Amino acid sequence: MAELSPTILSQSGLAEAVFKESGQNVNLCYQCRKCAAGCPISYAMDYKPAQLIHAIRLGMDDLVFGSKTVWLCASCETCTTRCPQEVDVAKVMDAVKIIALRQGVKPAIPRVASFYRAALANIKKCGRMFELGMIVGLKLRTFEFFKDAGLGMKMMKKGKLKVVPSLGGAWTTWKIFRRVKRFEKKNRNS
Amino acid sequence: MTVTYAYYPGCSLHSTGSEYDVSFKAVCEKLGVEIQEIKGWVCCGTSPAHCTSRLLSLALPLQNLCLAEKMGLTEVVAPCASCFARLKTAIHEVDEDPEVEGQLRDILGTSLPKSVNVVSPLELFSNGADVASAVTRDLSGLKVVCYYGCLLTRPPKVMQFDECEYPMSMDRLLGSAGIETLDWSCKTDCCGGALSLTETDVVLKLTRDIFEEAKAVGANAIAVACPLCHANLDTRQAEVEQKYGAQYGLPSFYFTQLMGLAFGVPADKLGLHKHFVSADGLLPDICKG
Numbered sequence: 001m002a003e004l005s006p007t008i009l010s011q012s013g014l015a016e017a018v019f020k021e022s023g024q025n026v027n028l029c030y031q032c033r034k035c036a037a038g039c040p041i042s043y044a045m046d047y048k049p050a051q052l053i054h055a056i057r058l059g060m061d062d063l064v065f066g067s068k069t070v071w072l073c074a075s076c077e078t079c080t081t082r083c084p085q086e087v088d089v090a091k092v093m094d095a096v097k098i099i100a101l102r103q104g105v106k107p108a109i110p111r112v113a114s115f116y117r118a119a120l121a122n123i124k125k126c127g128r129m130f131e132l133g134m135i136v137g138l139k140l141r142t143f144e145f146f147k148d149a150g151l152g153m154k155m156m157k158k159g160k161l162k163v164v165p166s167l168g169g170a171w172t173t174w175k176i177f178r179r180v181k182r183f184e185k186k187n188r189n190s
Numbered sequence: 191m192t193v194t195y196a197y198y199p200g201c202s203l204h205s206t207g208s209e210y211d212v213s214f215k216a217v218c219e220k221l222g223v224e225i226q227e228i229k230g231w232v233c234c235g236t237s238p239a240h241c242t243s244r245l246l247s248l249a250l251p252l253q254n255l256c257l258a259e260k261m262g263l264t265e266v267v268a269p270c271a272s273c274f275a276r277l278k279t280a281i282h283e284v285d286e287d288p289e290v291e292g293q294l295r296d297i298l299g300t301s302l303p304k305s306v307n308v309v310s311p312l313e314l315f316s317n318g319a320d321v322a323s324a325v326t327r328d329l330s331g332l333k334v335v336c337y338y339g340c341l342l343t344r345p346p347k348v349m350q351f352d353e354c355e356y357p358m359s360m361d362r363l364l365g366s367a368g369i370e371t372l373d374w375s376c377k378t379d380c381c382g383g384a385l386s387l388t389e390t391d392v393v394l395k396l397t398r399d400i401f402e403e404a405k406a407v408g409a410n411a412i413a414v415a416c417p418l419c420h421a422n423l424d425t426r427q428a429e430v431e432q433k434y435g436a437q438y439g440l441p442s443f444y445f446t447q448l449m450g451l452a453f454g455v456p457a458d459k460l461g462l463h464k465h466f467v468s469a470d471g472l473l474p475d476i477c478k479g
């Protein structure tokens with residue numbers, strides 16, 4: 001298990017969980033809000049990245065897990081690049097998602113979580129992303145059958161979507177997924 | 191001795207971004223760069239992996255680097271910006287965290303590659319390739335803005351490539367190919383990436399900002415180095431125009447397509463016909479001839 005920095009005297013359970021998951025110490029944040037200023041998507045977020053970091057420090061689990069912020073994050077890494085305290089904010093966003101999914105919290109934007117699941121199921125089974133199959137998988141999870149249907153048809157016509165998956169690496173990815181799951185279970189129990 | 195690069199195309203270059211694949215190979219051929227596709231490569235996991243499992247997000251890229259090493263190759267080239275970032279991140283995190291390194295060794299059932307170096311094609315072609323003397327076609331009508339996007343340069347600690355807030359490698363490369371590039375302020379802005387399928391409105395807003403800025407500086411084309419950027423800027427441009435009542439008509443090219451054109455490669459060999467926003471009006475002699 002990772003050891004906590006000795007400078008931290010007490011901290012919220014959520015901050016500790018984020019640290020354990022990502023190695024990121026949110027207590028280093030002094031609220032300069034560069035992350036919020038640079039975030040291209042903060043206009044659409046209910047809580048700006050700096051506010052979310054603060055809520056993690058304060059242990060406001062309901063606010064953090066109920067917020068759309070982490071699900072809207074596009075992982076553009078602008079916040080991570082600019083943080084003067086070297087907090088990897090994008091990694092904190094990932095950590096919150098990972099913790100939420102592990103705890104079975106309903107994602108604030110379920111279709112983003114559905115996209116992750118559809119994509120991963122696809123990679124596991126096919127070895128490489130079979131985009132058409134992934135999109136069908138996503139639609140079966142979200143019931144948004146007509147979203148982007150026209151765009152998809154046009155992409156097919158242009159030969160931009162493969163109709164048949166290449167299954168060459170399927171056995172490899174299936175094995176990696178299974179072993180990762182086993183290690184994650186072991187890490188949780190340790 | 192010339193280096194042979196292990197080529198990691200990644201999933202997009204075999205489907206939605208196949209133009210990047212064919213044009214990258216065409217440019218390699220013209221510049222005498224040797225590449226060998228990694229045998230049995232698998233998906234790098236991209237955002238769905240790093241947003242849901244740290245171990246998985248590192249195991250998948252490392253698997254590919256192990257395969258490259260088995261082929262006896264230590265230089266890997268990954269054109270897709272997301273693959274490039276995931277491969278570099280995996281190397282970086284394993285270096286930083288011995289505990290996770292041990293777990294990944296067990297998961298992959300092999301020792302991890304020690305001396306593998308991952309580069310983007312921008313880096314590869316900037317490293318002493320004689321671009322200028324391969325040019326056979328005049329593209330002086332083009333006014334291109336170079337759109338690097340997020341992941342080629344960020345986070346700089348991991349990527350260690352170019353200047354993270356104001357990169358110039360693509361500008362210089364296209365400049366050596368006789369193509370005019372313009373200064374603008376959106377070089378490393380985000381297009382919304384994988385939110386395209388789930389939060390489409392965000393992508394439409396972010397790409398609109400990019401088109402507006404490109405138009406404002408007088409560009410007539412955008413050059414990219416990422417299949418996701420290309421999908422958002424090209425396939426969704428009509429949607430952006432409709433939503434915001436604007437008219438952009440800005441063709442987006444992979445920078446390798448522009449280099450290929452400058453080197454005299456026929457347009458159909460570079461996948462130009464696959465673009466949604468046609469370049470026929472911009473390059474009438476090349477696209478129709």
